[in-house]
Amino acid sequence: MTIGGIFNVNARSWRSILRERMSQAHAFWSEATPRTRAMVQMAALLGAVVIAYNYTLTTLIQNAGLETPLAYVSLVPAIALALAALRARPLKPEPAIHDRQVDYIVGVPLVAAALAANLLLPSALSAMFWVWRIDLLTLPVFVAGAVAIIFGVRVLWRQKLAVCYLFLGWPYPYSSVLLRVLDTFTTATLAAMEEILKVVHVAKVVPDPGNTLFEIVHNGRSFPLSVVSACSGVNSVVGFLLIASAFAAVVRGPFLRKVLWLVGGMLILWIINLGRITFIFWAGKTWGEHVAIDILHPFIGLVTFSLGVLLMIVTIRPLGMRIEVGGRTDTATPTAAAPTHDMKSKIALAVPKVYGAIVIVVIVAVILGVSNVGLSSYNLVADASGEPRLLSYQSAPAAPVGWTPYLIDQFDWAKPLFGDTSTWNRYSLDGSKVGDLQASVPVIADVIDSPDLESFSAYGVEACYQFHGYSLSDVAQVNLGGGITGQTLSYTSQQYGSWSIVYWIVPVKSGTSTIYERVVLYVQNTGRGVRTSATATSSDIKNLAGSLDSTTASGKELIENRAFLVAFAREMIVAQAQHGAKVVAKVSSSTSST
8 A cells, every 4th residue: 555545544444543533522412411411501702801911810810909999890701601690590480492603693793993092002002001991891892702702692691791791890980070070079988087087086187289088196206198080989880780790680669769779878988998098097096107097097997888888788678679590400492391301302492502613612722822821911091990101201301221311492383272271292312322322422311291193193294294394204103101002203304304203192190080191202314323222123113104115224223213212212211110110119119009
């Protein structure tokens, strides 16, 4: 027998073995009990979600330990699982109508949309992808598609509340809405504490601009405690709303009573939080700052919150409402009676061939998971909740090692373009003769801060230069680290000569507010040159228009200047992040908060 014949025989043998194994697998699936099939499908679904959104889910756990109104958002996946368990069985008999084509028609576009958003939007949105937490926005989309593919559309419809509940894990709406009411909420809490302290003399108000400081005296030694917005009770209210909204989906009763239960719950949680603050003040006066802040404070909030939620759950029945869960176990036939063993072969399975469905979802999950791990790079410029880590450059100018920034000009004429509260400062960063960034010419930085992100799109850098008749070349997209996507280009004008540019837009902190900052770095193409040991690889720079010719003297200079500016921008962003971390650490250590 020839070698080719042997291969043909082996190939037929392997195909025969594979067909036999697949036949056995399908037979196992058909003969398995409904409980076993459900467990296999659920394990595949949860595994795919964990693989696809590994870092995203990690950040939710990180948020749980933060003193922010978003701390309880980390409960959303667990609550969604509980809702799914309550709706595991249909409330009404369901007809045994199954169409796998419909399942794939619905499911595949959903998982494809989640995949496309996570692969394409980070480079398009830059740091705003993380600030807006688009990854969490796509999580329920992926889950919905995976449920449709693995379980079928009918189960997806039954679990629509659990899937839709996952959208409550998207933090951006909380951030944008809570910022508008947070000050009012904090003011109410501070006013209430002042009244309480008139009766319970455990602390006294320290006059300051916000009246947020309180002085506690222990054994003749005083120390300050601050009641900041995160401690005002808004955390508990947000957490209660998340849990109560889940209960509202399964609680049956008059609508007005539900509303009163929700409003009453928020009020009770706020009152309990006032008691928590008072208790911490009393503990500080009795046992000292260490016991009050380092021992009691980290967990006492969770204890009081849990007691408040438990109290509201206990009041459901006295208020004339009840919790309704799924009832039926039969999802395979339209009849009320459970199928006998003899009828098992006649049952139309919702998913007769599950293995192909699982393979599709797992492949998409692995691709998503690889991109999701890369989102950790955003940690440089924003925290797990999407809040900026960078301080406004204008409030704290930073520069690479060996470079010094100097403010050389301010422009007010652009306020009609970028907003009345916008600022435009120009800095000169004087060069270094040592290190990996050296230059004989200064680097100019134009920094514009604005509360209006859209204004940077309306009045973009390229559009401005083109409007003034400048000649642009080599407009390219560049990766600046920290998930920031910048732009690099060169321009030439008769009046100002030839310049190389790198610019980027990031969200930054200005006081307690989040604003947006566009930084434009310039270096003049003088021929006197800059030098850097860093290089920008092809994966870092994506040409959008034009290209540079490294065989010409002018092209070589532009390439060197571009590499210099990219390296400069990266070190500048890192320096800005480090400075912001030091400022935050200094502020946090100066005063304890309740």
